[in-house]
Amino acid sequence: MSAETPFEGVLRQIDDTVPFEPGYYNESYLDRRITARMRRRDTESHAEYERLLREDEEERQALMDALTINVTEFFRNPEMWDALRDVLRDRTSEQRRVRVWSAPSADGREPYSVAMLACDDPRIDESRVEVLGSDISQEALDSAREGVYHTTRTTDIAEELEPLSDPDRYVERDGDTFEVRRAVKRLVDFETHDLIRDGARDPFDVVLCRNLLIYIDADHKGALFDTLEASIADDGVLVLGMTESVPPDRSDRYEPIDKRRRVFGRV
Template sequence: MNSFDTLLSFIESELGFATSHYDSSYLDRRISSRMRRTGIETYDRYRQRLETDADERTALLDALSVNVTSFFRNPDVWAEVRRVLRSLTESGRHVKLWSAACSDGREPYSLALLAFADSEIDETKIRITATDIDREVLAKARHGVYRSTRTTDIAEQLEPLDGYERFVQRDDTEFRVPDRVKRLVEFERHDLIHGRSKSDFDFVSCRNLFIYINAEHKLPMLQTITDSLRTGGYLVIGKTETLPDVLKEGYDSIDKRLRIYKKTIEVE
C-alpha cells in the first residue's frame, strides 16, 4: 500500500470517515490543502500528525465534509421543478417528495416554500421526507434558522421566490423558516449506500452528492433512489452529475441539461 492509501485507510478506520466511498482526487485535494496549512510535506508525516493531534483530526474532518448547499441552488432547475410539482399536485392526490442528501435543510425547505408560494401547487397535498447521513446537519435542518455571513447571502438565495418575506421570518441577517412551512418536512438520518430503499415516492431530488462519490458507490446509491420511486415518478440529480448507463434505460429525460428524469420502467 502506498503512503496515500495508508493515510486513507487510517482516516477511515481511526477517524470514521468513509474514504473508500469518495473520489480519490477529491480526497487528495482536501487533504493536500490541510497539509499546506500545517506545513507538512508528506502523507506519512501528516498521518503521524493526525495520530497525535486531536485539533488537526477535527480540522481534517471539517475539510472533508461536503455540506455546501443553498436555497434554490441553480434557479433554472427550480423553475422546472416548480412545473413538475404543479403537474404532480394537479390530480388532487397526496404527493410524496424526498430530498435525499439534504444537508442543512435548505433544499427540502425550498420545496416546501415553493409549494406555499405557488398558487398552482396545493401545499396541503405535499409531504416531504428529507434525509442525510450527517447528524449535525440534520440538527441544523430541524432548527431551520439560517444566517447571512460575509460569504453567504441568504436573501439572494431566496430571491427566486417572489416576496419570500411572506414565508420566511427575517430579522436582519437571520432567516427563520416558520412552523407552518417546517410542518411539511420530516427529517431523518439515512445512508444512501447502506440504508434501505423507500417506496412510492413521486419525486426524488438527490443533487450534488455524486460529484464526490466514486463510481463503485454511485451505482448502489442511485439504485436505492430508483427503487424508491414509483413508475412515473421524477428524479432530479445535480447539474454536473450523470446517471450510470444501466439505470438510464429506466428513465425518460425530461430536461437533459437540468438533469430531470421520469421513471418509465422497473429495471432489475
C-alpha cells in the same frame, strides 16, 4: 499483497479514527481535501500527515470538517426549480398526496426550498405536499431541524430566497438571521439516512439527489442508484445536480423531462 502507500496510510487513519467513510468517495476528491489540510499544517508528506492525524485530535476534527461536503443553498440552480414547479403543479392537480425526498438534504435548505415553492405557487396545492430531507451527517440534520440560517461574508440568504414572490412569508428575518416559519417547517421531516448503506425508502413521487454523485467512487455509484431507483414511484421523477448524469448502463430506465436541468422521469 502490496505494501500500503503513504496516501493509503492517511485514508486508513481516517477510516479508523473519524466517523467518515473514505471508501465511498473518489480519490481525486479525497486527495484535494487532504492536500489542502496538509498545506494548512505545513506538512510535507503523507507519512508525516498520517502521524499528525494519529496524534492530534484537533487535526482529526479539522479534516473531518474539510471532508464533509455540505455546501448548499436555497433554490440552488434556480433554473431547475422552474422545471420542478411544473412537476409539482402537475402532480398536485391529480388530487393526491405528493411525496418528495431530498437526499441528501445537507442543512435543509433544499427540502425547505421545495416546501416554500409549494406554498408560494398558487397553482401548487401545498396541502398535498410532503417533504423528507435526509443526510448522513447528524450535524447537518441538527441545523436542518433548527431551520435558522445566517448571511455571512460568503452566503447571502436574502439573495438565495429571491425566486420567491414574498420571502417574508416563509422566513422570519432578524438582521442577518433568517428563521424558517412553522408553515414551511410543518411540510418537512428529517431523518438520518446513508444512501449507499441504508437501502431504499418508501416510493416517492419526486427524488432530488443533487451534488453528491460527483464525489462518489465509481464502485459505490451502483449501490447509490439502486437505492434511488427502488425509492422512486413507477411514474416518479428523479432530479440530479447540474453536473451529474444517469450512468450509461441505466439510461434506458429514465427519460428526460428536461435534460439540461437534469430532471428525469422513471420508465
